[in-house]
Structures are given as C-alpha cells and as structure tokens.
Amino acid sequence: MKVAVLSFAHVHAAGYLRLLARMPGTEVLGCDPDTDRAAPGEVRGRAVADAAGAGYADTYEQAFAWGPDAVIVCSENARHRPLVELAAAHGVPVLCEKPLAASVTDGEAMVAACRAAGVRLAVAYPVRFSPAYAAVQAAVASGRAGRILTVSGANNGAMPTRARRWFAEPELSGGGALMDHTVHIADLLDDLFGEARAVEVYAQTNNLLYADEVAAETGGLVSVTYADGAVATIDCSWSHPRSHHSWGGLELTVVGERATLEMDAFDQKVHGFSERQGRGTEVPFGVDLDELMLRAFLFGPEEGGMTVADGEGGLRGLRIVEAGYASARTGVPVAL
Structure with a gap:
C-alpha cells in the first residue's frame, strides 16, 4: 500500500508520516512544496519527512507519478480543495484533514469532484x-x-x-x-x-x-x-x-x-x-x-468497528x- 501525505501545513501531518512509516505493508511518501505562508521557525518540507523516516517528493506531480494507492491532504483549510480535486483527477482515494474545507462552496465542489470521478473522499475525524x-x-x-x-x-x-x-x-x-x-x-x-x-x-x-x-x-x-x-x-x-x-x-x-x-x-x-x-x-x-483512523481508511474498519x-x-x-x-x-x- 503506497500512501502520499500532501502538504505538512497541518500539525497532524508529521504524526501521520510516523504512523504510516511503521505500519506493516505500507510505503509512505511526503510532499510539502507550498511553504510560502509558513511562519518563521515552523519546520516544514523534507526535514519533516526525514524525521519520520518517510520518502519525499518535491512537487505534487512527482507525488502522483509515484503511483500512490491513497493520499492524505494536510494543507491549510483553504487549500484542501485543489489537492482533493487533484486526487480525484488521478483516481486516487483521499483522506482530507478536518474541517473538509474553509467554505461550504469549496466543500460542495470537493464532494462533487470525487463523486464524478468515482473516488472515495474521507475526512479525518479520529x-x-x-x-x-x-x-x-x-x-x-x-x-x-x-x-x-x-x-x-x-x-x-x-x-x-x-x-x-x-x-x-x-x-x-x-x-x-x-x-x-x-x-x-x-x-x-x-x-x-x-x-x-x-x-x-x-x-x-x-x-x-x-x-x-x-x-x-x-x-x-x-x-x-x-x-x-x-x-x-x-x-x-x-x-x-x-x-x-x-x-x-x-x-x-x-x-x-x-x-x-x-x-x-x-x-x-x-x-x-x-x-x-x-x-x-x-x-x-x-x-x-489517529492510527485506528488511518487503518480504517486504508484497510477498512475492523469487524463491528467504526468507519x-x-x-x-x-x-x-x-x-x-x-x-x-x-x-x-x-x-x-x-x-x-
């Protein structure tokens, strides 16, 4: 199972990388090119992936060229939509950090894009x-x-x-x-x-x-x-x-x-x-x-467990x- 984490803007991104890196049967790749709004002192980019023992791609195009089976979007809320729509365009299931988007308009567009592409869209509520x-x-x-x-x-x-x-x-x-x-x-x-x-x-x-x-x-x-x-x-x-x-x-x-x-x-x-x-x-x-949520997203819920x-x-x-x-x-x- 190949999983790409797109953007490290959210504080949960580093934790997801660490959990996925040690999850049996899972290969993880990080990608964090959009650091233009990061504040001084915020650690982003390749250093986060290296600390988690994960691979790294410099661009989102490279991340999708890697052929992920699933992606996790951890960008700023207002930047969820383009990454989810990109995943939909590539036919890749996506777990999006909460909240779904910064506006209902963007959220509706994300749901519609994934529905039209037949792509699963999940939201990270651990x-x-x-x-x-x-x-x-x-x-x-x-x-x-x-x-x-x-x-x-x-x-x-x-x-x-x-x-x-x-x-x-x-x-x-x-x-x-x-x-x-x-x-x-x-x-x-x-x-x-x-x-x-x-x-x-x-x-x-x-x-x-x-x-x-x-x-x-x-x-x-x-x-x-x-x-x-x-x-x-x-x-x-x-x-x-x-x-x-x-x-x-x-x-x-x-x-x-x-x-x-x-x-x-x-x-x-x-x-x-x-x-x-x-x-x-x-x-x-x-x-x-977080680990239970990731496992349920990637491999399905346990018997009688939460979806x-x-x-x-x-x-x-x-x-x-x-x-x-x-x-x-x-x-x-x-x-x-």
Missing part, C-alpha cells in the same frame, strides 16, 4: 474511534439511554499559533476557534443522531483570549437543534492554558430520558507531577486514535460552522 465514544454510541443504539434530549460538548484546546500560525488567519483557515473546534463534536453527533440532521444553529464568539495577538475568534459557544428536537451545545474555544502539560481535550455529556452518559475522548492517561520539570505530566496508554467519516458528513459539519458564523454576525439563529 475522535469517533475513541473507546469512550464507542461506549456512548452503544448505549444510545441499544436504547438503554432512551431518547436523547440534550448534549453538552467541549472541545477546548490551546492557542494553535505556536505550532502553526495559519490556524488564526481566516484567509487560510476559514475562521478561528469556531472553525477549528466545532467540527469534531459535530461529527460525533452526526454519527450518533443518524438521520436526525441539524436544522438550526445559534452561536456567539469573541476574542477576549489573546486579543492582543490575533483578530480571529478565540472563544465560542455553538447551539445546534436537531430534527428530533434534541439540542446540543459545543464549547469550541482555544481556552486551554499555554503552560498546561496537555494541549486540551474533548468531553461530551449526553442526557437521555433514562440515562446520562459522560465521556472524555483523550483521558487514557496516567496523571502525575514531575519534580524535575516542575509541572504536571501525563503518560498516555491505550489506543492511538471513517465521509465527505458528505464532513460537508454537514461545515454547514453547521458556516451557519454558526452567520449567527454570530447577526445575533439570531440560522436555519439549515
């Missing part, structure tokens, strides 16, 4: 592979929780500009924290609620956090109403302290008629304090969600984000 989410999903599917009434979710992370400046540049990212951290939970709810789709979105945003550094919103709260009457709130803020030993996390509370379900997607960790470092520390254990989100699902999440921005501007709910 949280749906969390054992904690699997337990929530099973409780809802079995009916043990009863009808879902409301969901409270939080995807709080650290300000991402220390790793990649473009996350807070709307012309490349499509927005700020609302764009970055709404879609993971929107994807979980899209899977959890099945055919009960989102019908209305209300959102508020601000940039009280880091207002002296960026103009994009750094805090937000999104309320989503679904066709079956369930209401979900999503805290999508970049509110995790920079000095904290963890980047952030994702938590979900699902309130049903017969049970309340709580999950923490990333708490497979031993927590402690390092005397040497003078700060808290975490030692992770258990499954690697990778598809382009249509990614587009539904993007529509929630776009409606959230419209609501934040106007101060009123926006229908989908």
Whole structure:
C-alpha cells in the first residue's frame, strides 16, 4: 500500500508520516512544496519527512507519478480543495484533514469532484474511534439511554499559533476557534443522531483570549437543534492554558430520558507531577486514535468497528460552522 501525505501545513501531518512509516505493508511518501505562508521557525518540507523516516517528493506531480494507492491532504483549510480535486483527477482515494474545507462552496465542489470521478473522499475525524465514544454510541443504539434530549460538548484546546500560525488567519483557515473546534463534536453527533440532521444553529464568539495577538475568534459557544428536537451545545474555544502539560481535550455529556452518559475522548492517561520539570505530566496508554483512523481508511474498519467519516458528513459539519458564523454576525439563529 503506497500512501502520499500532501502538504505538512497541518500539525497532524508529521504524526501521520510516523504512523504510516511503521505500519506493516505500507510505503509512505511526503510532499510539502507550498511553504510560502509558513511562519518563521515552523519546520516544514523534507526535514519533516526525514524525521519520520518517510520518502519525499518535491512537487505534487512527482507525488502522483509515484503511483500512490491513497493520499492524505494536510494543507491549510483553504487549500484542501485543489489537492482533493487533484486526487480525484488521478483516481486516487483521499483522506482530507478536518474541517473538509474553509467554505461550504469549496466543500460542495470537493464532494462533487470525487463523486464524478468515482473516488472515495474521507475526512479525518479520529475522535469517533475513541473507546469512550464507542461506549456512548452503544448505549444510545441499544436504547438503554432512551431518547436523547440534550448534549453538552467541549472541545477546548490551546492557542494553535505556536505550532502553526495559519490556524488564526481566516484567509487560510476559514475562521478561528469556531472553525477549528466545532467540527469534531459535530461529527460525533452526526454519527450518533443518524438521520436526525441539524436544522438550526445559534452561536456567539469573541476574542477576549489573546486579543492582543490575533483578530480571529478565540472563544465560542455553538447551539445546534436537531430534527428530533434534541439540542446540543459545543464549547469550541482555544481556552486551554499555554503552560498546561496537555494541549486540551474533548468531553461530551449526553442526557437521555433514562440515562446520562459522560465521556472524555483523550483521558487514557496516567496523571502525575514531575519534580524535575516542575509541572504536571501525563503518560498516555491505550489506543492511538489517529492510527485506528488511518487503518480504517486504508484497510477498512475492523469487524463491528467504526468507519471513517465521509465527505458528505464532513460537508454537514461545515454547514453547521458556516451557519454558526452567520449567527454570530447577526445575533439570531440560522436555519439549515
């Protein structure tokens, strides 16, 4: 299985390269020619591939000439579309980093291009592979929780500009924290609620956090109403302290008629304090969600396991984000 990682703009690109390089039966090639918007000090290009033990191509044309069986797009959000359309033109299945695109218009064009070419389009939402989410999903599917009434979710992370400046540049990212951290939970709810789709979105945003550094919103709260009457709130803020030993996390509370379900997607960790470092520390254990997602994309889901989100699902999440921005501007709910 030959897999090409196109662009290293996203912080997950290096991790994907490392996972693929050690995955049996997989050959990996990196390609990162578009470094024109990288900030000083951001490590990109061949150095990233070399550190991961992966091959490297100088251009996207060379990467496709290599004959990949699949590609993973890790560019800035606004640059997803041309790379996905390039993969579609070459007839190569593609896993695109989340969110699907920086705009619904681009997302629709990507889905249409892959559909017309008969090419699989998947979106990188690893949280749906969390054992904690699997337990929530099973409780809802079995009916043990009863009808879902409301969901409270939080995807709080650290300000991402220390790793990649473009996350807070709307012309490349499509927005700020609302764009970055709404879609993971929107994807979980899209899977959890099945055919009960989102019908209305209300959102508020601000940039009280880091207002002296960026103009994009750094805090937000999104309320989503679904066709079956369930209401979900999503805290999508970049509110995790920079000095904290963890980047952030994702938590979900699902309130049903017969049970309340709580999950923490990333708490497979031993927590402690390092005397040497003078700060808290975490030692992770258990499954690697990115690895599970990559394996499901490349080789199919395990028996009874989770499938990778598809382009249509990614587009539904993007529509929630776009409606959230419209609501934040106007101060009123926006229908989908």
